[in-house]
Amino acid sequence: MPPEPNQAHIAAPPRQALGRTASDGTTSQAPTSDATRDDAYIAKLNKWWTDEEESSIRRKLDVRIVTVSFLLYLVALLDRSGIGNAKTAGLEKSLRMSDSQFQWLLTIFYIAYILFQFQVVMYKLLPPRIWVTFCVFVWGVAGVCQAATTSWSGMMAARFFLAVSEAGYGTGFALYLSFFYPKTETGLRFGWFISAGAISSAIAGAIAYGLVHAKTSVEPWRLLFLIEGVPTLIMAPAAYFFLPNSIQSAKFLTPREKQIAEARLFRPPPSAALQIKEAHPFSWHSIKQQLNLSQAAAAFTDPMSYITAALFFIINVGYSSVPVYTPTLISEMGFGSIKAQGLSAPPYVLAFILSLFFCWLTDRLQIRGPICTVLLIIGAIGYLMLTTLRSTAARYVGIWLVINGLFPFIPILYMWLMDNQASESKKGLGLVIFATIGQCGPLLGTHLFPASEAPYYVRGTAVSAGLLLFGVLVSAGLSVRFWSVNRRRDRRDATVEQGGENVEAKGDVKYDGKARSYGGELEGSMTEADRRKIDVLLHGEESPYFRYTI
Incomplete structure (x- = not known):
């Protein structure tokens, strides 16, 4: 894998990659419009x-x-x-x-x-x-x-x-x-x-x-x-x-x-650092080449690392406790061990299908937060049913809602974090924070359901429902925050394109009041779409051209 980008080693991209290739083999320059702010559009354009x-x-x-x-x-x-x-x-x-x-x-x-x-x-x-x-x-x-x-x-x-x-x-x-x-x-x-x-x-x-x-x-x-x-x-x-x-x-x-x-x-081309890493994987020089410490350290100050970790903790509290009371619930329905195993399997089969479907859907739409919020609501409803209802059939439905609300949530949450941290080093340390905090959830979840509170486990199901409802507020709030930032940056781009005061000379990118010039061969061959991508590579989420995945 290539090392983290820095201004010193970004090379010029292939000339044919800078615009749309026509049928006669020539390359047209990409037009600049509002649509170039969209990642999928830029990828198609180039x-x-x-x-x-x-x-x-x-x-x-x-x-x-x-x-x-x-x-x-x-x-x-x-x-x-x-x-x-x-x-x-x-x-x-x-x-x-x-x-x-x-x-x-x-x-x-x-x-x-x-x-x-x-x-x-x-x-x-x-x-x-x-x-x-x-x-x-x-x-x-x-x-x-x-x-x-x-x-x-x-x-x-x-x-x-x-x-x-x-x-x-x-x-x-x-x-x-x-x-x-x-x-x-x-x-x-x-x-x-x-x-x-x-x-x-x-x-x-x-x-x-x-x-x-x-x-x-x-x-x-x-x-x-x-x-x-x-x-x-x-x-x-x-x-x-x-x-x-x-x-x-x-x-x-x-x-x-x-x-x-x-x-x-759309990242910098591989440099000699990649060959160093693979030829001498245990050398200190290789380690320094591959891990950008300043970008990794940024994960500690990024609220996204901790907010998603809190959501992962909440999910693990609820999900780790499902196996505790599922056997009890099945036994209340009057089935033996073999049939009980059969009845516990269908919710997981549906969860498997829904996980793949929602992952595909969020990839296609590039919207993850609202789907996370909906899944948390489904899981919370299931736990509220287990807390308040005593009918065996209704509680079995509650089990279905809990499993199929929480299981598909996990891979989407991972991807939501990864999408919104730009550099590989930051993603790596962000995942460390995310998993270290989140994996503490089972330690709490497995202690919320003592055998003395069987068969209804009112305290455990109520706490789990409350945590999931809190997670609904957190995920919805984070989605709104990202939407607000994206909208503000869209308005700024519109000002630039209309010839506002932020317009700079060719080859420059306005960034917090400072012009960024890439220079040399790269500057001469770049389209506006390329310049925006390069600015994101250099400055990550702080770039005015970075768009958060909502």
């Missing part, structure tokens, strides 16, 4: 490749990146959630654990997962496929080691390293996608990634049920950890050989396709 070429590139990237990452996340969640099924299969009795010790097995995972979220930045510092392979191998070994443990302390150690390695992979995938896809295409692909969780839950339940009833010489819970851990070890070499480090190192793309893939992102 497009010098065919739709077929673009589709082919997307397809090649999807086969390598989306497919492999989906499978990796699926096996990751199998390893993570296997502890609950292992308990059912006799883990506690075999290792002579108390209930308190078992609860610590759950807690140590969350503690390690939260503390090691900073590993997101490793996607910037190391070649991604090396980092991902390392994480997959470590959590595969940790997962298999769970099957060999003979004590509670051994299981604690295995769970700790499982969490550390998974933390290094999962959250950073959102950043990894931004290395290859424009923001109009990342939502659906991240939706596929997250949706692996729903498939994993179904697979884990089926495996656990089969092993509990199987006649084997190995204790069922040990066999469970082996069956869930071995596929992870198999996926480690797959990650190394199939995942690309960057567009330029993707051997499955032709030279022209690499140029097109880079042009779709």
